[in-house]
Amino acid sequence: MLTIMFIGANNEQEIDLLENNKSIPFECTKWDNKLYLCQCDISNVAMKTPILIKPCQQPVAISSVLPSQCIVKIVVASDHSIPNVEVAKAYLQHLLKNLHSNLCKTISLPLALKIVKCYVKYCSDRFSQSSGNWKDCILQSCSTNLYSVLNQVSSDPDVFWEQIQSVIFSIALLLSHVKDTNVLSDTLSPCYKLICNDNVGNFKAVTTRLTEMIGSSSADLQQSLHERVKSSKGCDKFKYLLWYNLLSSVQAHVDKDAHVIDMTKNLGQLSSENEILAMIEMEMRFYHSYTRIFPSEEMLLLTLFSFVTDEVIHIFICICLYCIPFCFEHCLHFPIQINTQMNNYFLVLKLMEKHVPNCGPQLEDFINIHRTKLESFGNRMKCKHGVDLIHVFISTMSTKHKPSKSFVPLACFMNSWIPNVRTPEQADLLFQLLREFPELCKNDQSCHEVMGNPLLLREKRFLRNNDNNQVEHLTKVFNAWLRQENGVIECIERIIEFSLDWSTFQTVYKQSEHKNDPTFRKLLEVLSKDQVDISFKKQLVGLIKFKWTKEFFGENTNHLDKKDRCECVKVVHGWVDIESQRTITCQMMDRLLEGFKPFNSKHWDKIICYFSSAEGGQLINLLIELKAKIKSNALQCLEILDNYCSWFAQLSGSILEQTIDVPTMIELVEKQKWSKLLILQDKIGNNAYFVKKTDLDHILTKFTIGNQYKNELDKFFEYCNINKQWFGDELNELEEQKKQLEKWSEWTLKTALQFDWRSVEKVKKILDAFAKISQSEISMSMWRALVAKEEAQWKLLPVAEMNTYQLCAWIRENEKELLAHHSKFDFEKYIHTWVEQEITVRWEDSKEKLLTSLYPHQPLDKIPDEAKSITYHLWDLIQKRKEAYFDLLRNYPPSHRTFSIHKITEMLGKLKFQWQSTYNALSQKTIPGEQINANFGFLRSMSTGQIKTQIRLLYKPYTCSMETLRLTEDEIKKLQKMTLSKFESKDAKNNETNLMHTIQTELNFGMPDLMDGSGILSIVNFICACKSEVELVCNEARSSPALGSNISFRRIINACDISPNLENWAQFMMFNVLLFPMTKNDFKKYETIANDLREVFHCFNCREALQLLRDSATVLSSLFHKDEQKYSMNWEDKEWQENKKLLISFDSMPMKDILAFWNNNKFFPLLMNINTFFFF
Structure with a gap:
């Protein structure tokens, strides 16, 4: 033993x-x-x-x-x-x-x-x-015992206390040693049912025996059950809660209040609703009127508040009311579809009525405690279900117990679902509820929610629900409305619609602290209504805190945006024809323009810029209309017109006297601003400020030409890329004039007009050519290459003056020619020999001497034949360079090595020829790698989209901006010779609008602004104007053919009401959209070329990075071998010799072959580009 x-x-x-x-x-x-x-x-x-x-x-x-x-x-x-x-x-x-x-x-x-x-x-x-490893034994024993007891009870309904003791011990073991919350959870409810069996005894008898049996273990078991209720989900949570309440009846835990709070925090979605309801019924029958720490039906209600949709809650509505004694007959009037499932719910209601009497006060306390969750629950509830639930809450309160304090949380609950009222039927239900229980709508918040619902706002019956005190009720209603966004406007609209009292609203408006200032456009809508009292309209105008524009008021001023100004102009156009609205018009315009004093500014350029813009023209045109239609001195803003005329006279006088400064003149002549200002002056028609237009036009034309010369001269010297040391006499003279013009912005008009432009006029064609070239970066790159080539020829350095490294660099430049018949020769090793021997060349040297210097330790007959051949060939190249140098001295002595006008003209001719050849070679992919590097190398760092733009500018250099957009000379000739015919319809077709939108998008342009400032020109209106012009030309031609040269693009511009300087833009768009429609392939071509160039640049970058790596290794090896003679072995790298094909020259290879090479050799080492190597 x-x-x-x-x-x-x-x-x-x-x-x-x-x-x-x-x-x-x-x-x-x-x-x-x-x-x-x-x-x-x-x-x-x-x-x-x-x-x-x-x-x-x-x-x-x-x-x-x-x-x-x-x-x-x-x-x-x-x-x-x-x-x-x-x-x-x-x-x-x-x-x-x-x-x-x-x-x-x-x-x-x-x-x-x-x-x-x-x-x-x-x-x-x-x-x-671990102690957890013993849970299997305990679990096996407990499961065997529990299932044994449950099987016994199923065969014999009589339950004995000994069985209860064994069940409780098993459950106590599980709670103490098994942490899994779902283990044997299916037995918890049946075991609890055993305890509630009538054979065992009533609640008091059971709890007495439990007290004797459990004793001091009650606290530990309750703590464990509390943790499981908190962590478990769904039906299990309710099972553990039943046992927690049961053991709490033995002796409540000291932390019971904290336990209840914790258990309400982690409520989850419902599952197995029928089982949950059965457990709740079982607990209510067992406890009857005895107190529970946390009733299970209360947890169910809080769960429904938090997670369940209102449709499900409507089914559970009678179960979730905290033990409400509600008989079957009371539920029949509910609009619920009776089904099999609901029969069980009604049975529970009868049990609740029988076992939980007099629960009204308890329910009222629950509503007040959980009002926040009740409101949150109401946010998801439909009106119908909300009305039903309030009826049930109130009817549960007995007549002996007046539910006065419950109406506050119930009103808050109602407020939470009032925004969900969306149909007239739902509004009827709410109205009946408020009429039956008027206490629900006595607080301001309820009134605010009712009036905040768009549907209920239009329901007149909700406004007159309190006829006994109409003024007080309207005051609440107006205050609720004023809290809304644009509340003032909404109030006015409803006062008009419902014929409410204006005086009450005006009183409320003056006293209200919640009013929001209306938007300007909403204010215009209200001011346009005839029903609004004129005195109140004047009061509304006083609310305007905006100014017409930010110009001359400051950036921080609240000003109208472009859409608001256009809307205001549109509204005022209608008001001036209505006698009753003219007073409001004067008051509003004076308020908008109050403090607008642009002519007090000393900066005339700002005044010119503003009044020549669409916004300034819009204002002057509006004031002219007001002056013509409103014969009243009350319109103070009309003084702007007189001030404009006075200022324009001063401007004209300073031009005639030539005292105006050049920056102001530049502002005037740009974008035809003078013409726009003159048009406004003519519209005002004030003869007191008459000016001599002819003299002014002559001065302005002369200054415009001079300013153009100055700009072209600046652009030439900015882009010509010619070193000053190579300037000829003409360029030196032009540069001297450029220096004189450096203080151009400080001159007066008189000084500018006296400047002598004759030297510039002589080179006008060159300046115009550079203005065209500067539109394209690729053209500029080609020009820079020509200049660099010319300068390099003039800077040719004699071989005798080169050091070793300069010689090596020159030898590398001729690698292709030297290796023409020796493709397997190690050229890097050969270059290394030049560096190692530090060789230089003199005029008196011979090729034998050069060979001996390269291989000093080898007799001539031992030197490899390939090395001899390449050295002799190199010597021939040295002799050719010597002859080229002497030819340079003969043909271009130092005094003749300059860029003259003749030389530049000759180079521009070469550029044009090169541009045409590049144009064709790029399209056909025959352009060689050397030319790609020379002309397109600057594109390497650009994205594919940026490369595409540069390619487009190469083909169409005038497409860089709307101002420079124009047709080419060939396209203009094609347009002029074209025979026109009428279009089938003047309306714009979808394919035409889509094409124009595509062109605008590809060119990164937008549609131009309208002159009246009301917006931008629409594509449809432009196309219609072009078709109307073609029809007009055809009608005027009659029997003779209508040619494209007869099209007046000025008429199209005027019909579209856009800036006169966009005539070339209109010509370009009409040509490419209607007359000779472009196709998507025209833009696809640019994209294809851009993608191909990007691939070529990838190939070049990898090749150069690999070349740099090899060169660096060669130099480092040379230095190492020089210091360590014992390691004088030759450079040997078999893998490198096998892969030398990766370093082939792409100079003469056409673009299509480079692309084919790259596609076949994308295993090319993915090294960093050459710039990254230099960085490290």
Whole structure:
């Protein structure tokens, strides 16, 4: 026999006696009668003898239960008694079986839990196993016991307390040792049902027995259940809550309030609703009117508030009302479809009515406590369900208990779903509810929510729901309206619609602190209504805090935007014809233009810029119309017209007197601003400020030409890229004039007109050519290459003056020619020899001497033939360079090495030829790599989209901006010779509008602004104007053919009301959209070329990076070998020799071959580009 456990030893002496006295059999000890032993026969693993609880030699009565305070300790005779974990688990199974059989006989439930806990701890310490590893034994024992009891009850309905004790012990073990919340959760509800069985007893009897049985373990079990309620989900949460409430009835936990708060924080979505309702019914029947810590129906209600949609809640509505005594008949008037599921709900209602009486006060307290969740719940509720729920809440309150304080949270609940009222039927339900319970709408918030609903705002009955005190009610309504966005405007519109009292609103408006200033456009709409009182219109005009424009007012001023100004002009056009609106017109325009004093500014350029713009012209034209139609001195803003005429006279006088400064003149002549200002002056028609137009036009024309000369001269010297040391006499003279013009902006008009432009006029064609070239970066790159080539020829350095590194660089330039017949020759090694021997060349040298200098340690007959051949060929190239240098001296002596006008004209001719050849070669992909690098190399760092733009500018240089947009000379000739015919329809077709939109998008242009400032020109209107012009030309031609040369683009510009300087833009668009429509392939071509160039640049970058890497390695190897003679071995790299094809020259290779090479060799080492190498 082995004693594995003893209980209740009083002192250490007794424990020692038990452990060490082997002569005393454990069955007949003389110890104190408080000591009990747990013994088992371990003669074999099967453990035939069950675990027993035996008393000592002087036992107490067998019916006595050991106190739960007994000390528990595990005693093992030797380590071989429990050899492994499997044996320990087997002992645990027999121990649990023994505890079940002796529970509440000799061992109390707390003591039994303590025994299991100590045994599990002992085994865990002994075998270094986590206590969680023993849960399988406990789980197996508990499941066997629970299912056994449930099977017994299913066959025999009578339930005995012994069965209840065994169930509670199993559940207590699970709560203590198994952390998984879903383990055996399916047994929790049936086990709880056993306790509620009538055979066991009523609530009071059950709780009395539970108190005797559980005792001190109640707190620990409640804590465990609290954690499980908090962490579990769905139906399991309610199962654990039932047991928590049950054990709380024994003795409530000291932290019960904190437990309830925690359990309400982690509510989740519902599942298995029928099972939940059955559990709630079971708990209500069992408790009847007794108090619970956290009733399960309350958790259900809070869950529904948080997660369930209003349709589901409407089904649960009678279940969720915190034990409401509501009979079956009361539910029949609910608009609920009766179904099988609802029969169960009605049964629960009857049980609630029977077992939970007088719950009205309890419900009212619940509503007040959880009003916030109730409001949140209402946000998702439909009107119909909200009305039903309020009816149920109120009807639940008995007549003896007046629900006065409940109307506040119920009103808040109603306010939360009022915004969901969206149909007339729903509005009817709400109206009936408010008429039945007017207390719900007595607070300002309810009035605000009702009036904030767009549908209810239009319901006149909601405005007159309180006829006994109409003024007070309207005051609340107006205040609610004023809180809305654009509340003032909304109030006015509803006052007009419902014929409400204006005086009440004006009083409320003056006193209101919540009013929001209306937008200007909304204000215009209200001011245009005839129903609004004129006195109130004047008051509304006083609300305008905007100014007409930000110009001359400052950036921080609230000003009208472009759309607001256009809308104002449109409205004023209509008002001036209405007698009653003219006063409002004068008052509004004076307020908008109050403080507008542009002519007080000393900066005339700003005045010119503003009044020549579409916005300035819009203002002057509006004031002219007001002056013509409103014969009143009350319109103070009309003084702007007189001030404009006065200022224009001063401007004209300063031009005639030539005292005006050049910057102001530049502002005048740009974009035909003078013409626009003159048109405005003519429209005003003030003869008091008459000016001599002819003299002014002559001066302005002369200055415009001079300013153009100055700009072209600046652009020439900016883009010509010619070094000053190569200037000829003409260029020096032009540069001297450019220096004189550096203070151009400081001159007066008189000084500018006296300047002598004859030298510039002589080179006008060159200046015009450069203006065209500067439109395209590619053309400029080609020009720079020509200049660089010419300068390089003039700077040709004699070979005798080159050092070693200059010679090596020159030799590299001729690599292709030197290796023409020696493709496998190691050219890098050959260059290395030049560097190693530090060779220079003199005029008197010979090729033999050069060869000897390269290979000083080898006789001539031992030098490789390839090295000899290449050296001799190199010597021939040196002689050719020598001859070229002497030819340069003969043909271009130092005094003739300059860029003259003749030389530049000659180079421009070459550029034109090169441009045409490049144009064709690029399209056909025959352009060689050397030319790509020379003319397009600057595009390497650009994106594909940017390259595409540059290619387009190469083909169409005038497309860089709307101002420069024009047809080419060939296209103009084609247009002039074209025979016109009428279009089938004047209306714009979809394909025409789409094509013009595509062209605008590709060119990155927008449509031009209208002259009156009302917006931008539409594509449809432009196309219609062009078609109308063609029809007019055809009608005028009659019998003779109508030619394109007869089209007046000036008429098209005037019909479209856009700037006169966009005539070339109109010509370009009409030509490419209507007369000779472009296709998508025209733009696709640019994109294809751009993608091809991007691929070529990738190839070049990789090749150059690899070349730089090899060159660097060569130089470093040379330095290393020079210092360490013992490592004088030659450069040998077999892999490099095999892959030398990667460093082929692309100079003469056409673009299509380069692309083919790149596509076939994309394994090219992905190295950083050359700039990155230099950085490191």
